[in-house]
Amino acid sequence: MDNIKALSLSMLKEKGLRDFCVIDIRSKLAFASAHLKDSVHLPTLKDILLFLPPPPRQLTSHRAKSLALKPILIVCFSATAAKNLALKLSKNTDFWHLYPHKDIFYLQCGIMEAFDNGFEAITADIVDSIHSSAPVDNLITTTIENIKHRFLTTKRVWVVAFSGGKDSTCLL
Known part of the structure; x- marks a missing residue:
């Protein structure tokens, strides 16, 4: 735990x-609506491990190369979630084989507090596409095709619960 370090806004x-390589662990939509400049969206331990390249492999992207070589700073809606993921990282032996630094940082406050204290909030293109004037039918069709593609390309079992409520009925 001594390699996990809280980072205050003033620091x-x-x-x-x-x-820092700023890793935002919030949901995709939350990240798209507002995130810190040059941060990457990696919500799970697995995503972070996939992002960090094995030492012998050459990185193809200059951005990925520069981010992977910096100390990691994990941000979230709360310091608790960021700290919990930092703890998981610190206990993962695969992570230490990929990560060249000895400390993992997490933001000591929520990301919204960072925005309130002068850090610029960047938005992603996904929010613009969600709120565009494109017909809802196109968005529904695209979503259905994405779900079909994910279902057909995975070997994992999907379980869909149906309660009869409005959300379940919509999904059905």
């Missing part, structure tokens, strides 16, 4: 975002 302002 982050002093060091700067560019000194």
Whole structure:
């Protein structure tokens, strides 16, 4: 646990975002609606491990290369969730084979507090596409095709519960 370090907003302002590989673990929609500049959306331990390249492999993307070589800073809606993922990382032996630094940082406050204290909130293109004037039918068709593709390309079993409520009826 001594390699897990809380980073306050004042310390982050002093060091700067560019000194860290900022990993946002919130949902995809939350990340798309507002995130810190140059942060990456990696909500799970598995996503982080896939993001960090094995040492012998050459990275193809300059951005991925520069981010993977910086100390990791995990951010979320709460410091608790960020700290919990940092703890999981610190206990993962695969992570230590891929990660060149000795400390894992987590933001000591929620990301909304960072925005309130002057850190710029960046939005992603996905929010624009959700709120665009495209017909709802196109969005529904695209969603159905994406679900079909994911279902047909996985070997995992899918279980869909049906309660009879409005959400279940919509899904059906």
